[in-house]
Amino acid sequence: MDVYKITGQRRLKGTVKVSGAKNSAVALIPASILANSSVTIEGIPAISDAWTLKALLEEIGGEVSFEDGQMTIDPSKMTAMPMPNGNVKKLRASYYMMGAMLGRFKKAVIGLPGGCFLGPRPIDQHIKGFEALGATVTNEHGAIYLRADELIGAKIYLDVASVGATINIMLAAVRAKGRTVIENAAKEPEIIDVATLLTNMGAKIKGAGTSVIRIDGVEELHGTKHTIIPDRIEASTFMIMASAIGDGVTIDNVIPLHVESLVAKLREMGVKIETGEESIFIPKQTTDLTAVDIKTLVYPGIATDIQQPLSVLLTQAVGSSKVTDTIYSARFKHIDELRRMNANAKVEGNTAIIQGPTQLQGSTVTATDLRAGAALVLAGLIAEGETEIHDIYHIERGYGGLIEKLCALGAEIRRETIVHTSK
Ligand SMILES: CC(=O)N[C@H]1[C@@H](OP(=O)(O)OP(=O)(O)OC[C@H]2O[C@@H](n3ccc(=O)[nH]c3=O)[C@H](O)[C@@H]2O)O[C@H](CO)[C@@H](O)[C@@H]1O
Numbered sequence: 001m002d003v004y005k006i007t008g009q010r011r012l013k014g015t016v017k018v019s020g021a022k023n024s025a026v027a028l029i030p031a032s033i034l035a036n037s038s039v040t041i042e043g044i045p046a047i048s049d050a051w052t053l054k055a056l057l058e059e060i061g062g063e064v065s066f067e068d069g070q071m072t073i074d075p076s077k078m079t080a081m082p083m084p085n086g087n088v089k090k091l092r093a094s095y096y097m098m099g100a101m102l103g104r105f106k107k108a109v110i111g112l113p114g115g116c117f118l119g120p121r122p123i124d125q126h127i128k129g130f131e132a133l134g135a136t137v138t139n140e141h142g143a144i145y146l147r148a149d150e151l152i153g154a155k156i157y158l159d160v161a162s163v164g165a166t167i168n169i170m171l172a173a174v175r176a177k178g179r180t181v182i183e184n185a186a187k188e189p190e191i192i193d194v195a196t197l198l199t200n201m202g203a204k205i206k207g208a209g210t211s212v213i214r215i216d217g218v219e220e221l222h223g224t225k226h227t228i229i230p231d232r233i234e235a236s237t238f239m240i241m242a243s244a245i246g247d248g249v250t251i252d253n254v255i256p257l258h259v260e261s262l263v264a265k266l267r268e269m270g271v272k273i274e275t276g277e278e279s280i281f282i283p284k285q286t287t288d289l290t291a292v293d294i295k296t297l298v299y300p301g302i303a304t305d306i307q308q309p310l311s312v313l314l315t316q317a318v319g320s321s322k323v324t325d326t327i328y329s330a331r332f333k334h335i336d337e338l339r340r341m342n343a344n345a346k347v348e349g350n351t352a353i354i355q356g357p358t359q360l361q362g363s364t365v366t367a368t369d370l371r372a373g374a375a376l377v378l379a380g381l382i383a384e385g386e387t388e389i390h391d392i393y394h395i396e397r398g399y400g401g402l403i404e405k406l407c408a409l410g411a412e413i414r415r416e417t418i419v420h421t422s423k
């Protein structure tokens, strides 16, 4: 079993470069299925989700190379091979294989997705969208069967502004006949990134990044080259780490607009921040951090994906903070782990109540999900003594080169294989 071992209280200083966005990459890679020739994507992060998607594309006959962050996918020999089990279960974003394969082949069999368990994560809005486009969708033994004689553009109102449903419907609708209108669409930057790739492949999409997206279907999509946007969640994670234990950290390759709500919240806590055009500098903090209340919201609000690392920062703030997750009400497994590290925190419904400041203490803890893992890495950086994090595969699904990046800033973290656990 592989674990991270962190020796705490080493301060961070220097510059860290943010990788391409995970939540874009995991949609851009399946989007290539829709092209009739090679698609090259630059800036793919070195995360296990990217490798799993590469394997999935290869399973259906794609020829894929992935080196130095550049993935080139030749989709010309792909077939509608059923994928009821196996790699699809390893990540959430395998659900994008549904929209992309439906768009290209008018059929697909895809096992229900895996990914982080954050409470129930239904895909009813994805299915509602596919059905509106004319597909028959059935769930048989844990796999979704999709089939359509033809896809016909439709008006689809999403009951919740779901990132996954918005992108998935877009993937199918670019090859439907006529116009599709997605209302109450999600507005996250990754949706714009996927629409940009599809547009460069020949799709006709208007309004991505707003709540109404209009798509006029086309007969064929061609290959192209695309550079992915920076990962706003990784950038946010480093911003939070720098606020907690930095002696002056520059976070490079950020679109400051994408992290505006976090910048505002950190400033409310008393964090000094200097924003540049494509970078953010967080100097050494010289005053106490103040407790604040946080509510996660859809973009441009504070992302649910940074709620868990933010909770750790709040253990260092003076006073009582409340963190309410309105997107995933059960995304609080990290709180139990933080309590093992001496955090004064409890969960009531969809809210964590955190009392600070506390001196965190190194302990053996488990990354229950991806961002819980990032939160525990931060807790380990702050804590007195050594922290051992188990189940790090969750972390490596979404952060590329995290250890290397943090060690370059002065952290002391090792990835070790251990045989017995002491937990
Ligand atoms: C691979 C990827 O991009 N993952 C991100 C994506 O997940 P994901 O696309 O799964 O998240 P959604 O935006 O779809 O989910 C938002 C909310 O809508 C609900 N919902 C969603 C779909 C549906 O059909 N029915 C339904 O009820 C969910 O339970 C949740 O409460 O957006 C989340 C919210 O920003 C992020 O935390 C994830 O990092």
Ligand SMILES: C=C(OP(=O)(O)O)C(=O)O
Pocket (backbone or CB within 6 Å): 022, 091, 092, 093, 114, 115, 116, 305, 370, 371, 398
């Ligand atoms: C929840 C996340 O990922 P996924 O949707 O891939 O499980 C995340 O990136 O925080």
